Amino acid sequence: xxxxxxxxxxxxxxxxxxxxxxxxxxxxxxxxxxxxxxxxxxxxxxxxxxxxxxxxxxxxxxxxxxxxxxxxxxxxxxxxxxxxxxxxxxxxxxxxxxxxxxxxxxxxxxxxxxxxxxxxxxxxxxxxxxxxxxxxxxxxxxxxxxxxxxxxxxxxxxxxxxxxxxxxxxxxxxxxxxxxxxxxxxxxxxxxxxxxxxxxxxxxxxxxxxxxxxxxxxxxxxxxxxxxxxxxxxxxxxxxxxxxxxxxxxxxxxxxxxxxxxxxxxxxxxxxxxxxxxxxxxxxxxxxxxxxxxxxxxxxxxxxxxxxxxxxxxxxxxxxxxxxxxxxxxxxxxxxxxxxxxxxxxxxxxxxxxxxxxxxxxxxxxxxxxxxxxxxxxxxxxxxxxxxxxxxxxxxxxxxxxxx
Numbered sequence: 001x002x003x004x005x006x007x008x009x010x011x012x013x014x015x016x017x018x019x020x021x022x023x024x025x026x027x028x029x030x031x032x033x034x035x036x037x038x039x040x041x042x043x044x045x046x047x048x049x050x051x052x053x054x055x056x057x058x059x060x061x062x063x064x065x066x067x068x069x070x071x072x073x074x075x076x077x078x079x080x081x082x083x084x085x086x087x088x089x090x091x092x093x094x095x096x097x098x099x100x101x102x103x104x105x106x107x108x109x110x111x112x113x114x115x116x117x118x119x120x121x122x123x124x125x126x127x128x129x130x131x132x133x134x135x136x137x138x139x140x141x142x143x144x145x146x147x148x149x150x151x152x153x154x155x156x157x158x159x160x161x162x163x164x165x166x167x168x169x170x171x172x173x174x175x176x177x178x179x180x181x182x183x184x185x186x187x188x189x190x191x192x193x194x195x196x197x198x199x200x201x202x203x204x205x206x207x208x209x210x211x212x213x214x215x216x217x218x219x220x221x222x223x224x225x226x227x228x229x230x231x232x233x234x235x236x237x238x239x240x241x242x243x244x245x246x247x248x249x250x251x252x253x254x255x256x257x258x259x260x261x262x263x264x265x266x267x268x269x270x271x272x273x274x275x276x277x278x279x280x281x282x283x284x285x286x287x288x289x290x291x292x293x294x295x296x297x298x299x300x301x302x303x304x305x306x307x308x309x310x311x312x313x314x315x316x317x318x319x320x321x322x323x324x325x326x327x328x329x330x331x332x333x334x335x336x337x338x339x340x341x342x343x344x345x346x347x348x349x350x351x352x353x354x355x356x357x358x359x360x361x362x363x364x365x366x367x368x369x370x371x372x373x374x375x376x377x378x379x380x381x382x383x384x385x386x387x388x389x390x391x392x393x394x395x396x397x398x399x400x401x402x403x404x
Contacts, residue, residue: 002044005037006092013091019139020110023094027106030098041099046121048085049130053147055082058185060130063093064142076327077185077320090140097134097141108231109134109141116231118213119145126150131189131215146185148215153190155198161364164336167314168195170203170250170275176313177270179257181282187320187330188279189215195277196253200225205250210240212255223250230255241265245272254278260296267304270311284368284391285315285335285357289350309345312337317368321389323380331375331389333357333368354392369396376400 012029013022030038048071052060057073069088070081088096101109101117109115114135121128129148134141155165166172178195180188193216196207200223207223212230219225226247227233234240237254238261244252257263257278270276282288289308296304315335320328335341335357344352357365366374372386373396383400390396 001040005040006095009095010091023141024110026094027098030095038099041096045096045100049121058147060145062143063097064137064140077322094141097143101134116213129215131213149190152197153194155194158191158194163364164314164334167336170199170205175270175273175275177266177311178277178314179280179288181280181288181315181317182319183281186318192277199223199251206248207251208244208247208249209253210237210255237262238265241269245269249274251275263292263295267307267311271307284317285333286350286353288315289345306346309342319389321381321385329380331368331371334364334366336363336365369399372396373399
């Protein structure tokens with residue numbers, strides 16, 4: 001049945017069309033398919049998504065020339081084609097991808113060249129969710145979908161020092177900016193959801209989450225938890241953050257500080273007495289501080305630096321590193337902002353912050369190198385992994401040399 005539907009659509013595509021014109025034509029044909037046939041396409045993709053979950057894959061890749069007519073999974077950090085899913089001619093992949101999005105998402109795809117959306121499959125009374133992005137790739141469309149954990153990772157297993165845990169909790173600190181940073185695929189969302197859940201389970205309040213798209217959906221427990229999706233419920237992260245001020249929030253979660261306007265909004269909101277959580281694609285605490293300042297216009301940088309020194313509370317920079325069991329384990333750098341760090345930020349001496357972190361172990365601060373060294377000493381990761389994933393190679397080698 002699926003083969004006949006794909007073939008039917010392909011036969012309606014003129015050979016002379018290519019690029020965006022071809023994709024617009026495919027999209028229009030798919031949109032006009034009978035409801036039963038569209039549902040068949042959806043059901044087939046649902047089987048692929050559920051198979052991905054069974055394989056414990058974090059990501060799925062569909063479509064585009066690079067896929068070489070295969071569907072690829074990333075499993076434990078390694079991305080490979082899945083022969084069990086058969087061959088997918090590139091036009092078939094185009095058709096399947098277009099069937100996953102609605103007209104408004106299709107409009108954004110052709111307007112911007114990419115569209116982010118969430119994908120949901122009900123199963124056994126639960127909702128399995130994926131974060132998806134569909135984008136143009138050499139005249140075709142390609143899809144990446146990342147599996148969202150069905151359960152929240154337990155906060156206690158993140159291993160934060162009690163001083164850090166207190167700073168992350170609304171019951172101990174009512175305001176300030178807290179950042180979770182790392183490259184794509186480093187587990188930022190998992191850590192953020194764990195922190196949100198810990199507050200939701202322990203404090204009476206109101207949490208507003210602004211996501212692009214919304215990933216894990218938190219049920220209200222001791223907190224009312226609102227979810228607002230960029231492009232669906234609100235225009236942008238900045239607009240969502242500003243609007244949240246009129247919604248009586250205690251905690252505002254901004255999915256990503258991806259532009260100067262959102263950065264400024266987060267600083268201003270935390271300055272008004274709210275607790276703000278957000279993420280950045282940075283690899284260390286020092287890089288995070290410098291990036292925030294550098295992203296803003298030169299005439300605003302001094303004001304941003306002062307406000308950042310006043311409002312920044314915690315920076316967690318993390319990586320998922322391969323362990324000896326063939327899986328991945330969390331390594332993290334933790335900056336708990338104290339008066340010395342505040343002074344370093346204000347006085348443009350952020351190069352001193354790394355040393356402050358390395359000397360603050362008793363208070364809960366830890367550098368990435370110290371945490372990688374801890375994992376190595378516990379026998380969880382190999383020495384070469386610790387070195388490869390460190391930000392400061394001389395420092396990790398210095399720590400290693402003390403074992404000789």
